[in-house]
Amino acid sequence: MLKREKERVVADLVERLRATDTLFVADYRGLSMPEIDGVRTEVLKHGARFTVVKNTLTKRAAEEAGVPELVELLDGPTAIAFVGDGDMVGVAKALNDTARQTRILSLRGGLLQGKPMSAEQVRELASLPPAEVLRGQVLGAIVAPLSAIAALINAPLQNLVGLIDARIEQLGGGEAEAAREGETAPEAQGPDEQETTEEQSFGAEAESQEDTTTAEAEASAAESKEEE
Numbered sequence: 732m733l734k735r736e737k738e739r740v741v742a743d744l745v746e747r748l749r750a751t752d753t754l755f756v757a758d759y760r761g762l763s764m765p766e767i768d769g770v771r772t773e774v775l776k777h778g779a780r781f782t783v784v785k786n787t788l789t790k791r792a793a794e795e796a797g798v799p800e801l802v803e804l805l806d807g808p809t810a811i812a813f814v815g816d817g818d819m820v821g822v823a824k825a826l827n828d829t830a831r832q833t834r835i836l837s838l839r840g841g842l843l844q845g846k847p848m849s850a851e852q853v854r855e856l857a858s859l860p861p862a863e864v865l866r867g868q869v870l871g872a873i874v875a876p877l878s879a880i881a882a883l884i885n886a887p888l889q890n891l892v893g894l895i896d897a898r899i900e901q902l903g904g905g906e907a908e909a910a911r912e913g914e915t916a917p918e919a920q921g922p923d924e925q926e927t928t929e930e931q932s933f934g935a936e937a938e939s940q941e942d943t944t945t946a947e948a949e950a951s952a953a954e955s956k957e958e959e
Contacts, residue, residue: 745792747813754842758836759810766829780815781812783808819843
C-alpha cells in the first residue's frame with residue numbers, strides 16, 4: 732500500500748472514530764468473504780458499517796482521534812462495526828448471532844459512548860430487547876408516574892376552581908341582596924338631619940297644643956255669652 736493511500740485510510744478512520752462514540756471490535760479470522768459480506772449486510776440494516784481494518788493504521792488513527800482505549804483491542808485480524816447513530820443493540824445482536832452460528836467470529840469488546848466494554852458486556856448488550864421495545868418500556872415507565880402526578884395536580888386545581896366559582900356566586904348574591912334592602916330601607920340620616928327632624932316634630936306638637944288651647948278658650952267664651 733502506497734504512503735498516500737495509507738494516509739487516506741488513516742484520515743478516513745480518524746473521521747469515523749471522531750464521528751462515533753460507540754463501536755464493536757471482532758476477530759474475523761477464518762470467515763470467508765461471503766460470510767464477511769453477510770455480516771456487513773446484517774450490520775448495515777441497523778445503521779452501522781462493518782469494516783475490516785489494518786491494526787497498524789488503526790492504531791495511528793486511534794491515537795490521532797484521541798481514542799487510546801481502542802488500541803488495546805487491536806490484536807490479530809480485526810473488523811470494526813462503527814455504530815454512529817445506528818441501533819447499538821441491533822448491531823451487537825447481529826455480531827453475537829454470527830459468532831454463535833459460525834463459531835468463527837469472535838467478539839473482543841468495544842466502546843459504548845466512549846467507555847471501554849468487554850466482549851461479555853457486548854454479549855449482554857446483544858441480549859437486550861430491540862430498540863422499539865426498549866423505547867416502549869422506557870416511555871411506559873415515564874408516562875405512568877407522570878399520569879399519577881398529573882392526577883394529583885389536577886384534583887386540587889379542580890377543587891380550587893370550584894371554590895372560586897362558589898365564592899363569586901356568593902359575592903354576587905350578597906350584592907343583589909344588599910341592593911334589594913337599599914330599595915326598601917329608609918335612607919340613613921346624619922346628625923344634623925336628625926336634629927332638624929326632631930325640631931320640626933317638636934314645633935308641630937307645640938302648634939297642635941296651642942291650637943287646642945285657643946279652641947278651648949273660644950268655646951268657654953261662647954258658653955258665657957249664652958248664659959247671659
